[in-house]
Amino acid sequence: MKGKTNNPNGRPKGVPNKITGELRERMKNFLSENWEEVAEAIKEMPVKEKLVIYEKLMPYVIPKPIPVADRVEEDTTPTRAEVIKEYLSRLSKEELLKIIDEGEGAEGA
Numbered sequence: 001m002k003g004k005t006n007n008p009n010g011r012p013k014g015v016p017n018k019i020t021g022e023l024r025e026r027m028k029n030f031l032s033e034n035w036e037e038v039a040e041a042i043k044e045m046p047v048k049e050k051l052v053i054y055e056k057l058m059p060y061v062i063p064k065p066i067p068v069a070d071r072v073e074e075d076t077t078p079t080r081a082e083v084i085k086e087y088l089s090r091l092s093k094e095e096l097l098k099i100i101d102e103g104e105g106a107e108g109a
Helices: 018-044 047-061 080-089 093-108
Strands: none
């Protein structure tokens, strides 16, 4: 059947596939084992080629800035209802009933 897998929900977000993980590990090992050779080869390159290499490596060292228009500032301040709900969820049944009784008594005053 087309699209049929053992995991109907698919791979969770943020989890790289096996091949990507293996390739990254191999590249990391290769660069670690051959770093001095790679650095020496870069030193011998003409300046323009060095700049191209540096430019391609920059995103791995310095993250690209997010334009102001694309930034989403999430207001994490809880609403009044959320604060009340959180407070009430911590109370025992007896404490809740006491608050209800006091509230009913205040309405008649």
